[in-house]
Amino acid sequence: MTWVMTSKKQFYLHDDESLLDGLLRTGHEVNYQCREGYCGSCRVKRIASSHTIDYPFAPLAMIEEDEILPCCCRVRGVIYINHEPIIK
Incomplete structure (x- = not known):
């Protein structure tokens, strides 16, 4: 089970x-x-996670090391995110 904070x-x-x-x-x-x-419009900041975040395929949107794309990433365990929109 994956918990999201x-x-x-x-x-x-x-x-x-x-x-x-x-x-x-x-x-x-x-x-x-x-x-x-x-x-990349759904990008959120990953604060911490208990497992590595991966993607079933490499996303084309450019993201920073501490950002994830919730539309297509795979998360497990516990993840802490800042869900406020990231303005680029």
């Missing part, structure tokens, strides 16, 4: 639920467009 609340992801879908389900406001890692 934000400044707003903590919640767990359902089986096969993306981080983006979990954030939206729990009332977090997250910008998104493509849902496939192309645009």
Whole structure:
């Protein structure tokens, strides 16, 4: 089971639920467009995580080392994120 901690609340992801879908389900406001890692509009800052964050395919959007794309990343364990939009 994956636990997600934000400044707003903590919640767990359902089986096969993306981080983006979990954030939206729990009332977090997250910008998104493509849902496939192309645009980068959903990027959030990863504060800490108990496991490595990986992607089923390399996203095309440019992200910093401490950023993740909740639309397409795979998270496990516990992750702490800042869900506020990152303005680039």
